[in-house]
Amino acid sequence: MDYIKAANINDFKSERIKSVTILGKRVGIIRGQDSEFYAIEVGCKHQGADITKGSISGDIATCPRHGWKFNLVTGECLNRNTSKLKRYGLKIEGDVILITSMPLPEEEKDEDPLLHFFD
Numbered sequence: 183m184d185y186i187k188a189a190n191i192n193d194f195k196s197e198r199i200k201s202v203t204i205l206g207k208r209v210g211i212i213r214g215q216d217s218e219f220y221a222i223e224v225g226c227k228h229q230g231a232d233i234t235k236g237s238i239s240g241d242i243a244t245c246p247r248h249g250w251k252f253n254l255v256t257g258e259c260l261n262r263n264t265s266k267l268k269r270y271g272l273k274i275e276g277d278v279i280l281i282t283s284m285p286l287p288e289e290e291k292d293e294d295p296l297l298h299f300f301d
């Protein structure tokens with residue numbers, strides 16, 4: 183998988199999250215509460231607002247538009263059974279943060295995809 187330079191560790195001395203554009207897609211890089219770095223898409227699964235512009239408490243971001251909450255480490259939406267935010271691979275070389283050019287493949291789901299069709 184190809185990795186692209188996305189940020190520098192020094193960008194996170196006073197901020198926990200930074201939004202970058204990689205190949206035309208907005209990706210958030212977050213320093214989690216465990217001090218590890220993660221990369222995740224930032225377009226809200228409701229109507230696409232940038233969730234990094236909302237409030238962040240711990241690893242949870244609240245969308246600025248209608249308040250949906252997302253776990254920035256796992257991508258899960260906490261108040262809707264919707265598809266997760268896509269996660270990107272991330273590695274650190276020296277002070278440079280590199281992320282994969284494409285999101286990681288989605289994890290296998292055990293449940294019937296039509297189960298929550300009418301939620």
Ligand code: FES
Nearest residue numbers: 226228229245248
């Ligand atoms: S756009 Fe995010 S909750 Fe509506």
